[in-house]
Amino acid sequence: MLKIADGDMLPDEGIDEEAIVDRIYEAIIEQRLPPGTKLSEASLCSAFNVGRMRVRRSLLLLASRGVVELQNNRGAYVAQPTMTQALEVFEARRTIEPNVARLAARRATETDINQLVAHLEMEAEARRKRDRHLAIRLSGQFHVLLAKVAHNEVMERMVKELVTRTSLIIGMYGSPGTSNCHDDEHSEILQALRNMNSDAAAALMEQHLRHIEHEVDLTSERKREVDLVSILSGDNS
């Protein structure tokens, strides 16, 4: 239970807490850890083969980034963004990421472009293979990759946090089928980078973010009700 890390089951000890944070980030982005999931210390200890201290530090870091909520004496839970928080996250993304795209367009080297092309191919591949988890994760990582190309680690960290929180928002308010991104829009942005057209890159990014935003219905909390229903109907053993 609580299988966060896939693969290597063996000599995983000695893992540092940044790696733990990243693994949990990924699991959340892939929506394998839905909002509200309890992250008990014991589970995480055995999942990562580390002591309680590491787990505790990791949870604190996750909480400081709004991805996990620490409740006093009650433990850590995957955050459940409120409507207000969701609006704030989207607003922050619209503020930051268009400029990230602009800077990326100005600074992308040949190598960067190739890397982005390879990434988009992986995205397409994942979608072809119907690997939804992977597709969602790669889709989110595209945005982080852009920040990397923009050569600004400060903003890269911010984008990483915002992308992760967006996954939580989609998990709560999105309809079941929605993926994080339209892939074709990623291609368009990449095309703008190729053309070194920074204004276009920024505009396309803003448009792209608005599309993501319009796929979630923040006005109603029906998602949470649906959860209740599914629990009640699916749990009768």
Added chain:
Amino acid sequence: MLKIADGDMLPDEGIDEEAIVDRIYEAIIEQRLPPGTKLSEASLCSAFNVGRMRVRRSLLLLASRGVVELQNNRGAYVAQPTMTQALEVFEARRTIEPNVARLAARRATETDINQLVAHLEMEAEARRKRDRHLAIRLSGQFHVLLAKVAHNEVMERMVKELVTRTSLIIGMYGSPGTSNCHDDEHSEILQALRNMNSDAAAALMEQHLRHIEHEVDLTSERKREVDLVSILSGDNS
């Protein structure tokens, strides 16, 4: 030594780590903790009357925000931003804060305006009284206050981090006399808020940030050399 908290020397126990983080933030903004200062666990424990755990958690939080650097087995030091990091911080501020100002102009209520007016008066007062520490802190807090008025806690946290790191940058690369902000530019921004002129607010903020940026000389690291000299000349007991 390491007098971070002023005032209340007595029953300060029970302080939670967010308060510790804020106190250190303030001390850094006021430039009472210059870049490179060692923050030993023992000092902080006695400074705040808390156990080692709290201090450790606080330092981790500060490190995750780029304000403190944790060196393995060697302890925590107030961060010394490199030239590259400084450029990134400024770039992030130019990305985020103009839009923060724009949103603030749209959303400021009468109460908000009054609060900002009061804040500017405190700034002027501090400058009149030649209270440099207070003046610097209030000057930085103006930017955070704007984010609060914009009603976006996500961006507020980002601005807080960026303002603090800017203080470090000024401490390292600024000439001794430079304060963080020109006060009159704050007034101009406030005037734009009053007029509900969001475009003007954004433009003024961008201009303001460029001015701050131009007051530090990132091309040379002379500041660090000065530090070295002062250390060598002042330490011969």
Added chain:
DNA sequence: CATGAGAGAATTGTTAACAATAATTGTCAA
């Protein structure tokens, strides 16, 4: 006089035990 080795002190990292709080189960009475 400078340099390096080494012992001791100080500081940080980790573990484990203990205390405090919350969740769960079981019991009893209405």
Added chain:
DNA sequence: TTGACAATTATTGTTAACAATTCTCTCATG
């Protein structure tokens, strides 16, 4: 059967001791 209450269990929060590493000071040596 249901609801409240008590005892047990599980989980989190805290403290203290221990281990490991780094720092500092001394002293011998080139």
